[in-house]
Amino acid sequence: MGWNHRILAHKHKGKVYLSLHEVFYDKKGKPDGYTENPITVVGEDLKSIKWTLKKMKQCSKKPILWAGKKFPKKFKNKI
Secondary structure, eight states, X not given: OOEEEEEEEEEETTEEEEEEEEXXXXXXXOEEEEOSXXXXXXXXXXXXXXXHHHHHHHHTTSOOEEOGGGTTSBOOOOO
């Protein structure tokens, strides 16, 4: 099991918004969970903050996933 940063699509009152979460994977590499709340950038030093920001930027190249009951289906709409 591993994890990475992913952008998730949430639907609230008919509107869709995106947020960044940590997504967790099963042994086969399929997403099977994510952090309840969006993540923030925190670190013990500048080096760890830069690492986190780099990983966050990399996730923008991956498909957006739905949060909630549709997880982990891919979000196919464009905002």
